[in-house]
Amino acid sequence: MRFTFINNLKQDKSMKLLLNGLLLFIVLYLIFDIFVKEHTLGLSTTAVMSTLFGNEEEFLDPMNKSVFLEYIHTEIFFLMMILVTLSSVYIRLFHKKTNALLHVNLLMISALLSLLTLAISYFYIASFVNIYIFSFFAWHIVALYMALKSSWELNLAK
Protein backbone atom coordinates (compact mmCIF):
# COMPACT_ATOMS: atom_id res chain seq x y z
CA MET A 1 0.00 0.00 0.00
CA ARG A 2 2.08 2.82 -1.38
CA PHE A 3 -0.15 5.57 0.07
CA THR A 4 1.06 4.71 3.57
CA PHE A 5 4.51 6.11 2.67
CA ILE A 6 3.42 9.39 1.05
CA ASN A 7 3.84 12.31 3.43
CA ASN A 8 1.04 14.58 2.26
CA LEU A 9 -1.72 12.69 0.54
CA LYS A 10 -3.74 15.80 -0.25
CA GLN A 11 -0.87 17.24 -2.29
CA ASP A 12 -0.36 14.05 -4.33
CA LYS A 13 -3.01 14.43 -7.04
CA SER A 14 -2.74 10.92 -8.52
CA MET A 15 -2.84 9.16 -5.15
CA LYS A 16 -5.73 11.39 -4.05
CA LEU A 17 -7.68 10.38 -7.15
CA LEU A 18 -6.94 6.69 -6.61
CA LEU A 19 -7.99 6.83 -2.97
CA ASN A 20 -11.19 8.64 -3.91
CA GLY A 21 -12.00 5.81 -6.32
CA LEU A 22 -11.22 3.19 -3.67
CA LEU A 23 -13.36 4.94 -1.05
CA LEU A 24 -16.26 5.29 -3.50
CA PHE A 25 -16.15 1.56 -4.23
CA ILE A 26 -15.96 0.73 -0.52
CA VAL A 27 -19.06 2.89 0.13
CA LEU A 28 -20.88 1.18 -2.76
CA TYR A 29 -19.89 -2.25 -1.43
CA LEU A 30 -21.14 -1.41 2.06
CA ILE A 31 -24.50 -0.16 0.78
CA PHE A 32 -25.12 -3.04 -1.62
CA ASP A 33 -23.91 -5.58 0.95
CA ILE A 34 -26.90 -4.59 3.10
CA PHE A 35 -29.31 -5.25 0.18
CA VAL A 36 -27.67 -8.57 -0.69
CA LYS A 37 -27.69 -9.75 2.94
CA GLU A 38 -31.34 -8.72 3.24
CA HIS A 39 -32.09 -10.92 0.22
CA THR A 40 -29.91 -13.93 1.07
CA LEU A 41 -29.66 -14.27 4.86
CA GLY A 42 -32.19 -11.71 6.08
CA LEU A 43 -31.69 -8.76 8.40
CA SER A 44 -34.34 -9.37 11.04
CA THR A 45 -34.24 -12.00 13.78
CA THR A 46 -37.11 -13.96 12.21
CA ALA A 47 -35.66 -13.84 8.70
CA VAL A 48 -32.15 -14.95 9.77
CA MET A 49 -33.61 -17.73 11.95
CA SER A 50 -35.75 -18.98 9.02
CA THR A 51 -32.73 -19.00 6.67
CA LEU A 52 -30.46 -20.79 9.16
CA PHE A 53 -32.88 -23.25 10.74
CA GLY A 54 -35.72 -23.45 8.21
CA ASN A 55 -39.40 -22.72 8.69
CA GLU A 56 -42.06 -25.43 8.59
CA GLU A 57 -44.92 -23.00 8.00
CA GLU A 58 -43.22 -21.56 4.93
CA PHE A 59 -41.78 -24.95 3.85
CA LEU A 60 -38.20 -23.64 4.12
CA ASP A 61 -35.36 -26.16 4.60
CA PRO A 62 -32.62 -25.38 7.12
CA MET A 63 -29.29 -24.20 5.72
CA ASN A 64 -26.92 -27.05 4.95
CA LYS A 65 -23.74 -27.14 7.09
CA SER A 66 -21.36 -27.00 4.13
CA VAL A 67 -23.35 -24.14 2.56
CA PHE A 68 -23.10 -22.23 5.83
CA LEU A 69 -19.36 -22.88 6.11
CA GLU A 70 -18.83 -21.75 2.50
CA TYR A 71 -20.82 -18.60 3.23
CA ILE A 72 -18.89 -17.68 6.36
CA HIS A 73 -15.52 -18.58 4.79
CA THR A 74 -16.16 -16.17 1.89
CA GLU A 75 -17.47 -13.51 4.28
CA ILE A 76 -14.29 -13.64 6.39
CA PHE A 77 -12.08 -13.21 3.31
CA PHE A 78 -13.96 -10.21 1.90
CA LEU A 79 -14.36 -8.61 5.31
CA MET A 80 -10.68 -8.82 6.22
CA MET A 81 -9.55 -7.36 2.90
CA ILE A 82 -12.05 -4.47 3.00
CA LEU A 83 -11.46 -3.63 6.65
CA VAL A 84 -7.67 -3.67 6.41
CA THR A 85 -7.76 -1.43 3.33
CA LEU A 86 -10.27 0.99 4.82
CA SER A 87 -8.53 1.26 8.19
CA SER A 88 -5.16 1.81 6.47
CA VAL A 89 -6.57 4.77 4.54
CA TYR A 90 -8.32 6.11 7.63
CA ILE A 91 -5.23 5.77 9.82
CA ARG A 92 -3.06 7.49 7.20
CA LEU A 93 -5.44 10.47 7.16
CA PHE A 94 -6.35 10.68 10.85
CA HIS A 95 -3.36 9.27 12.75
CA LYS A 96 -2.98 12.56 14.66
CA LYS A 97 -6.55 12.42 15.99
CA THR A 98 -6.93 10.63 19.31
CA ASN A 99 -10.24 8.96 18.42
CA ALA A 100 -8.82 7.24 15.30
CA LEU A 101 -7.81 4.26 17.41
CA LEU A 102 -11.29 4.07 18.92
CA HIS A 103 -12.90 4.03 15.45
CA VAL A 104 -10.56 1.31 14.18
CA ASN A 105 -11.21 -0.79 17.29
CA LEU A 106 -14.97 -0.32 17.01
CA LEU A 107 -14.93 -1.33 13.34
CA MET A 108 -12.80 -4.43 13.82
CA ILE A 109 -14.45 -5.65 17.03
CA SER A 110 -18.00 -5.26 15.65
CA ALA A 111 -17.01 -7.03 12.40
CA LEU A 112 -15.35 -9.88 14.31
CA LEU A 113 -18.38 -10.10 16.58
CA SER A 114 -20.75 -10.36 13.60
CA LEU A 115 -18.80 -13.33 12.20
CA LEU A 116 -18.41 -15.11 15.52
CA THR A 117 -22.02 -14.63 16.66
CA LEU A 118 -23.36 -15.87 13.32
CA ALA A 119 -21.29 -19.05 13.68
CA ILE A 120 -22.29 -19.45 17.35
CA SER A 121 -25.97 -18.98 16.52
CA TYR A 122 -25.79 -21.62 13.75
CA PHE A 123 -23.90 -24.24 15.77
CA TYR A 124 -24.79 -23.58 19.42
CA ILE A 125 -27.10 -20.77 20.63
CA ALA A 126 -29.78 -19.57 18.20
CA SER A 127 -30.54 -16.40 20.17
CA PHE A 128 -27.08 -15.02 19.27
CA VAL A 129 -28.72 -14.02 15.98
CA ASN A 130 -29.79 -10.79 17.72
CA ILE A 131 -26.17 -9.90 18.52
CA TYR A 132 -25.23 -10.82 14.95
CA ILE A 133 -27.78 -8.37 13.52
CA PHE A 134 -26.67 -5.63 15.91
CA SER A 135 -22.97 -6.11 15.16
CA PHE A 136 -23.64 -6.40 11.41
CA PHE A 137 -25.27 -2.95 11.36
CA ALA A 138 -22.66 -1.59 13.77
CA TRP A 139 -19.67 -2.42 11.55
CA HIS A 140 -21.49 -1.18 8.44
CA ILE A 141 -22.28 2.15 10.11
CA VAL A 142 -18.74 2.60 11.45
CA ALA A 143 -17.22 1.61 8.08
CA LEU A 144 -19.52 4.03 6.21
CA TYR A 145 -18.61 6.80 8.66
CA MET A 146 -14.88 6.11 8.23
CA ALA A 147 -15.10 5.98 4.43
CA LEU A 148 -17.16 9.18 4.19
CA LYS A 149 -14.98 11.01 6.70
CA SER A 150 -11.87 9.98 4.78
CA SER A 151 -13.41 11.31 1.54
CA TRP A 152 -14.24 14.56 3.30
CA GLU A 153 -10.71 14.89 4.65
CA LEU A 154 -9.18 14.15 1.23
CA ASN A 155 -11.32 16.58 -0.76
CA LEU A 156 -13.05 19.20 1.38
CA ALA A 157 -11.19 19.70 4.64
CA LYS A 158 -8.68 22.56 4.83
Place this chain on the structure above:
Amino acid sequence: MLNRLYSYTVAYFLLFSVLLLISGALLFADKIGFSYESVLHYYLGDENSFSTAKSYQGVLKIILPHIFAFGLFVMVVLHFLIFTKKRDTKEIYLLIYLTFFSAFLELFSPFFILWGFHFFAYIKILSFFLFEGSVLYALFLLFKSIFFH
Protein backbone atom coordinates in the same frame (compact mmCIF):
# COMPACT_ATOMS: atom_id res chain seq x y z
CA MET B 1 1.24 7.04 16.80
CA LEU B 2 1.01 6.12 13.09
CA ASN B 3 2.96 2.87 13.55
CA ARG B 4 1.00 2.02 16.68
CA LEU B 5 -2.28 2.40 14.80
CA TYR B 6 -0.99 0.27 11.91
CA SER B 7 0.08 -2.45 14.33
CA TYR B 8 -3.52 -2.55 15.61
CA THR B 9 -4.79 -3.07 12.07
CA VAL B 10 -2.25 -5.83 11.47
CA ALA B 11 -3.18 -7.47 14.79
CA TYR B 12 -6.86 -7.55 13.75
CA PHE B 13 -5.82 -8.86 10.36
CA LEU B 14 -4.10 -11.76 12.18
CA LEU B 15 -7.33 -12.55 14.00
CA PHE B 16 -9.33 -12.56 10.75
CA SER B 17 -6.66 -14.77 9.15
CA VAL B 18 -6.93 -17.31 11.97
CA LEU B 19 -10.73 -17.36 11.50
CA LEU B 20 -10.22 -17.86 7.75
CA LEU B 21 -7.89 -20.80 8.35
CA ILE B 22 -10.29 -22.37 10.88
CA SER B 23 -13.29 -22.00 8.57
CA GLY B 24 -11.21 -23.42 5.69
CA ALA B 25 -10.25 -26.47 7.78
CA LEU B 26 -13.87 -27.01 8.88
CA LEU B 27 -15.02 -26.76 5.27
CA PHE B 28 -12.36 -29.25 4.15
CA ALA B 29 -13.34 -31.65 6.93
CA ASP B 30 -17.05 -31.31 6.16
CA LYS B 31 -16.96 -31.50 2.37
CA ILE B 32 -13.93 -33.69 1.64
CA GLY B 33 -12.57 -35.24 4.83
CA PHE B 34 -8.98 -35.83 5.89
CA SER B 35 -8.59 -39.51 4.98
CA TYR B 36 -7.19 -40.97 1.74
CA GLU B 37 -10.49 -42.74 0.97
CA SER B 38 -12.67 -39.69 1.65
CA VAL B 39 -10.59 -37.54 -0.73
CA LEU B 40 -10.86 -40.19 -3.46
CA HIS B 41 -14.60 -40.60 -2.84
CA TYR B 42 -15.12 -36.83 -3.04
CA TYR B 43 -13.41 -36.47 -6.41
CA LEU B 44 -14.09 -39.86 -8.01
CA GLY B 45 -17.56 -40.45 -6.58
CA ASP B 46 -18.80 -43.21 -4.28
CA GLU B 47 -21.69 -45.60 -4.91
CA ASN B 48 -22.31 -46.19 -1.20
CA SER B 49 -22.87 -42.53 -0.43
CA PHE B 50 -24.54 -41.86 -3.82
CA SER B 51 -22.01 -39.15 -4.67
CA THR B 52 -21.04 -38.58 -8.29
CA ALA B 53 -17.53 -38.04 -9.64
CA LYS B 54 -16.35 -34.45 -10.09
CA SER B 55 -15.78 -33.19 -13.62
CA TYR B 56 -12.73 -31.15 -14.70
CA GLN B 57 -15.01 -28.14 -15.19
CA GLY B 58 -16.51 -28.64 -11.72
CA VAL B 59 -13.07 -28.70 -10.08
CA LEU B 60 -11.94 -25.72 -12.13
CA LYS B 61 -15.02 -23.77 -11.05
CA ILE B 62 -14.10 -24.36 -7.39
CA ILE B 63 -10.40 -23.57 -7.70
CA LEU B 64 -10.65 -20.52 -9.97
CA PRO B 65 -11.62 -17.96 -7.28
CA HIS B 66 -9.20 -19.71 -4.90
CA ILE B 67 -6.23 -19.18 -7.24
CA PHE B 68 -6.65 -15.41 -6.92
CA ALA B 69 -7.67 -15.53 -3.25
CA PHE B 70 -4.70 -17.75 -2.21
CA GLY B 71 -2.25 -15.52 -4.09
CA LEU B 72 -3.63 -12.32 -2.60
CA PHE B 73 -3.99 -13.69 0.93
CA VAL B 74 -0.48 -15.19 1.02
CA MET B 75 1.05 -12.03 -0.41
CA VAL B 76 -0.72 -9.78 2.12
CA VAL B 77 0.21 -11.98 5.10
CA LEU B 78 3.83 -12.47 4.06
CA HIS B 79 4.45 -8.88 2.98
CA PHE B 80 3.90 -7.76 6.60
CA LEU B 81 6.96 -9.84 7.52
CA ILE B 82 9.09 -7.46 5.44
CA PHE B 83 8.48 -4.84 8.14
CA THR B 84 9.89 -7.13 10.84
CA LYS B 85 13.47 -8.04 11.80
CA LYS B 86 13.06 -11.27 9.82
CA ARG B 87 13.27 -9.36 6.52
CA ASP B 88 15.71 -10.87 3.99
CA THR B 89 16.48 -13.93 6.11
CA LYS B 90 16.68 -17.49 4.76
CA GLU B 91 13.77 -18.39 7.03
CA ILE B 92 11.49 -15.89 5.27
CA TYR B 93 12.59 -17.02 1.80
CA LEU B 94 11.89 -20.63 2.75
CA LEU B 95 8.51 -19.65 4.21
CA ILE B 96 7.54 -17.76 1.04
CA TYR B 97 8.52 -20.69 -1.23
CA LEU B 98 6.83 -23.22 1.05
CA THR B 99 3.56 -21.27 1.33
CA PHE B 100 3.18 -20.62 -2.40
CA PHE B 101 4.28 -24.16 -3.33
CA SER B 102 1.88 -25.83 -0.87
CA ALA B 103 -0.94 -23.54 -2.06
CA PHE B 104 -0.18 -24.57 -5.66
CA LEU B 105 -0.24 -28.28 -4.80
CA GLU B 106 -3.41 -27.91 -2.72
CA LEU B 107 -5.20 -26.26 -5.62
CA PHE B 108 -4.04 -28.46 -8.50
CA SER B 109 -3.73 -31.94 -6.93
CA PRO B 110 -7.46 -32.72 -7.62
CA PHE B 111 -6.70 -32.71 -11.36
CA PHE B 112 -4.07 -35.43 -10.88
CA ILE B 113 -6.58 -37.47 -8.88
CA LEU B 114 -9.05 -37.20 -11.76
CA TRP B 115 -6.28 -38.26 -14.19
CA GLY B 116 -5.88 -41.49 -12.24
CA PHE B 117 -2.90 -40.68 -10.00
CA HIS B 118 -4.66 -41.71 -6.79
CA PHE B 119 -1.65 -41.09 -4.52
CA PHE B 120 -2.30 -37.36 -5.10
CA ALA B 121 -5.04 -37.74 -2.49
CA TYR B 122 -2.20 -37.89 0.04
CA ILE B 123 -0.60 -34.82 -1.55
CA LYS B 124 -3.92 -32.97 -1.34
CA ILE B 125 -4.15 -33.64 2.43
CA LEU B 126 -0.46 -33.02 3.06
CA SER B 127 -0.36 -29.78 1.06
CA PHE B 128 -3.46 -28.52 2.88
CA PHE B 129 -1.80 -29.01 6.29
CA LEU B 130 1.48 -27.62 4.99
CA PHE B 131 -0.30 -24.52 3.69
CA GLU B 132 -2.25 -23.97 6.91
CA GLY B 133 0.87 -24.63 8.97
CA SER B 134 3.10 -22.23 7.03
CA VAL B 135 0.48 -19.45 7.14
CA LEU B 136 0.00 -20.05 10.88
CA TYR B 137 3.77 -19.85 11.37
CA ALA B 138 3.85 -16.55 9.42
CA LEU B 139 1.00 -15.25 11.62
CA PHE B 140 2.91 -16.34 14.73
CA LEU B 141 6.02 -14.45 13.56
CA LEU B 142 3.88 -11.35 12.99
CA PHE B 143 2.19 -11.72 16.36
CA LYS B 144 5.59 -12.00 18.07
CA SER B 145 6.91 -9.00 16.20
CA ILE B 146 3.90 -6.82 17.13
CA PHE B 147 3.57 -7.74 20.79
CA PHE B 148 7.12 -8.60 21.87
CA HIS B 149 9.25 -5.95 20.13
